[in-house]
Amino acid sequence: MKGILPRLGRIFLKNSFKILSLLLAVSILSFVLVNASPVDPVQQYITGLGTAVSPEQREQIEDYWGADDPPAKRYVSWLSGLLRGDLGESAVYRRPVADIIGERFLNSFVLMLCAWAMSGILGFISGCAMGMYRGRRPDRFLKKICYVLSSIPSFWLGLVFLLVFAVWLGWFPVGFSAPVGVLSADVTLWQKVHHLILPAFTLSLVSFPNIALHTRQKLGDVLDSEYVLFARARGEGEWSVLFRHGLRNIVLPALTLQFASFSELFGGSVLAENVFSYPGLGSAAAEAGLNSDVPLLLGITLFSALFVCAGNMIANLLYGIIDPRIREVNK
Amino acid sequence: MEQKKEPLLEIRDLSVSFRMYSRGLKQTDLRVISDLDFTARSGEITAIAGASGSGKSLLSSAVLGILPDNASVCGRIYYKGRELTPDLQKKLRGTEIALVPQSVAYLDPLMKTGEQADGHRKPRPTEKREKLFRRLGLPEQTEYLYPFQLSGGMARRILVSSALLTDAQLIIADEPTPGMSLEQALEALKLFREMADSGSAVVLITHDIDLAFEFADRISVFYAGTTVETAPASDFRKGPDALRHPYSRALWRALPQNGFQPLDGFQPYAGALPEGCLFAPRCPHRTEKCTVQVPPSREVRGGEVRCYYGA
Numbered sequence: 117m118k119g120i121l122p123r124l125g126r127i128f129l130k131n132s133f134k135i136l137s138l139l140l141a142v143s144i145l146s147f148v149l150v151n152a153s154p155v156d157p158v159q160q161y162i163t164g165l166g167t168a169v170s171p172e173q174r175e176q177i178e179d180y181w182g183a184d185d186p187p188a189k190r191y192v193s194w195l196s197g198l199l200r201g202d203l204g205e206s207a208v209y210r211r212p213v214a215d216i217i218g219e220r221f222l223n224s225f226v227l228m229l230c231a232w233a234m235s236g237i238l239g240f241i242s243g244c245a246m247g248m249y250r251g252r253r254p255d256r257f258l259k260k261i262c263y264v265l266s267s268i269p270s271f272w273l274g275l276v277f278l279l280v281f282a283v284w285l286g287w288f289p290v291g292f293s294a295p296v297g298v299l300s301a302d303v304t305l306w307q308k309v310h311h312l313i314l315p316a317f318t319l320s321l322v323s324f325p326n327i328a329l330h331t332r333q334k335l336g337d338v339l340d341s342e343y344v345l346f347a348r349a350r351g352e353g354e355w356s357v358l359f360r361h362g363l364r365n366i367v368l369p370a371l372t373l374q375f376a377s378f379s380e381l382f383g384g385s386v387l388a389e390n391v392f393s394y395p396g397l398g399s400a401a402a403e404a405g406l407n408s409d410v411p412l413l414l415g416i417t418l419f420s421a422l423f424v425c426a427g428n429m430i431a432n433l434l435y436g437i438i439d440p441r442i443r444e445v446n447k
Numbered sequence: 448m449e450q451k452k453e454p455l456l457e458i459r460d461l462s463v464s465f466r467m468y469s470r471g472l473k474q475t476d477l478r479v480i481s482d483l484d485f486t487a488r489s490g491e492i493t494a495i496a497g498a499s500g501s502g503k504s505l506l507s508s509a510v511l512g513i514l515p516d517n518a519s520v521c522g523r524i525y526y527k528g529r530e531l532t533p534d535l536q537k538k539l540r541g542t543e544i545a546l547v548p549q550s551v552a553y554l555d556p557l558m559k560t561g562e563q564a565d566g567h568r569k570p571r572p573t574e575k576r577e578k579l580f581r582r583l584g585l586p587e588q589t590e591y592l593y594p595f596q597l598s599g600g601m602a603r604r605i606l607v608s609s610a611l612l613t614d615a616q617l618i619i620a621d622e623p624t625p626g627m628s629l630e631q632a633l634e635a636l637k638l639f640r641e642m643a644d645s646g647s648a649v650v651l652i653t654h655d656i657d658l659a660f661e662f663a664d665r666i667s668v669f670y671a672g673t674t675v676e677t678a679p680a681s682d683f684r685k686g687p688d689a690l691r692h693p694y695s696r697a698l699w700r701a702l703p704q705n706g707f708q709p710l711d712g713f714q715p716y717a718g719a720l721p722e723g724c725l726f727a728p729r730c731p732h733r734t735e736k737c738t739v740q741v742p743p744s745r746e747v748r749g750g751e752v753r754c755y756y757g758a
Contacts, residue, residue: 346553349511350609351541352567360567364557440557440593 204411224396231319243331274391291393378427461522494659497669512536545615561590599626678750
């Protein structure tokens with residue numbers, strides 16, 4: 117494959133430019149929204165200090181932050197800080213926003229990765245099973261499950277799982293990412309995994325039905341195609357058709373869907389992490405919102421936009437590598 | 448009297464219908480093939496000629512047992528004297544019976560053509576395929592191309608080679624030549640001829656009647672899902688007086704080199720088939736009998752004809 121790297125580099129550059137302009141738009145929009153909201157960042161900062169502040173001191177704080185400057189000027193100063201890597205300081209945690217995001221994202225990343233892999237693999241396999249048994253019992257059964265799952269809100273499902281598996285059966289802990297009362301250095305890998313299973317499973321069910329039903333539809337289209345008819349005419353059996361033609365033709369759309377599901381994953385993690393009190397980025401986003409922690413909220417908004425864009429870009433790049441129709445034409 | 452070769456495939460009174468929902472939940476049966484007789488002999492090329500929609504391609508699906516689920520088949524199909532059951536069809540598909548389908552859509556868009564020509568059976572006939580590709584005039588490296596990179600003619604030659612690579616005794620080629628240049632088409636037909644000469648039966652479904660006249664041993668004329676006449680190709684070369692059915696004669700006269708005379712009217716649609724002989728509404732010789740009952744298939748001068756008056 118000569119020239120694949122320069123070509124990928126070109127796509128990467130093009131997409132990076134798109135992502136940067138999108139991030140700029142997101143930053144402007146979220147800044148305008150926060151600005152228009154009744155939230156008073158100065159008041160939140162003072163509340164966060166936990167001590168009484170005299171009106172003069174308050175004035176000084178406002179002066180120091182430029183709270184009375186016109187919005188455009190404030191935006192520019194926030195953006196220039198952003199470009200220098202300074203996302204500000206969280207009003208609730210009293211620590212740099214970038215540190216909090218980095219730390220929380222690591223937790224979330226493990227959770228989302230597990231959920232993502234689980235929903236992808238289970239969804240794809242169930243979708244294939246449904247496609248192969250179209251209209252018959254396994255298909256009808258799995259389809260019902262998919263419909264039920266996609267109509268249940270994930271936080272409610274999380275509560276039910278907690279009730280059944282954590283409270284009644286006692287198989288899993290009720291919340292957090294590690295046992296309470298144990299030093300973080302003493303937490304074993306097994307304990308971490310044990311705390312991860314239930315939230316990851318709940319989160320995986322957010323995108324599972326979507327992937328399964330899409331895969332089912334795609335496989336159905338392939339099985340109805342003329343090239344599969346020809347394969348049957350040449351004596352290929354059901355499994356040969358699936359492995360020789362089916363997977364080859366449905367894996368691309370499935371991969372795209374899988375990477376495009378980053379947005380659902382992030383949205384779902386906000387709910388799942390709250391239900392399970394899991395200390396990830398999603399629960400930080402919820403806290404920041406509820407406590408009007410403006411710097412943290414803006415930071416997470418930008419970060420999640422970047423995260424979703426990265427997913428889409430990976431899907432684009434993969435398509436160019438895997439699909440010969442795109443690969444050969446772009447040569 | 449020429450010695451008759453052993454029939455490899457024999458089809459008697461075949462009918463194929465599709466169950467359809469016409470309005471709401473009301474089901475109707477759409478009959479697309481009716482009372483069809485057809486015979487393919489080892490060592491012969493039998494061409495099937497007829498207009499679009501006359502059931503040519505469906506016949507191949509019926510023989511291979513790959514009709515859609517809503518199709519119902521009645522009548523008898525014999526292969527080597529044994530009734531062709533779904534189980535037997537499954538066993539013979541791709542080994543003893545090979546299909547050359549119509550268009551590039553029958554190739555997997557994401558599989559390289561060499562692999563597709565070889566098929567799923569092991570071991571892959573790589574060497575034989577390379578020779579065959581060269582003989583069909585496919586350039587080197589064609590085996591590494593994907594179907595979207597092929598011209599229509601190249602795709603057809605790959606479909607042809609997929610059948611020739613098997614040791615099939617019955618090859619059903621569904622319009623294998625369109626899109627090829629004349630030399631390529633002749634080469635492809637020569638290959639079919641060689642297959643037939645080595646003992647296979649070749650069924651050539653075609654619109655290219657001239658080539659069929661040239662290469663086939665016998666020609667079956669289809670009309671509205673039935674065979675109206677089966678005759679030696681030499682009769683078609685001789686002219687309308689040697690033919691037995693009014694439709695075959697009309698088909699002959701409609702060829703550009705034979706006067707280019709069209710026949711009035713059109714082939715009836717499935718679902719609106721007339722009672723009795725399917726050709727009766729357009730037939731210059733029809734009598735009352737023709738519009739009441741389907742004429743039986745009769746042997747006339749070494750051919751078969753489904754007409755009361757064919758002679």
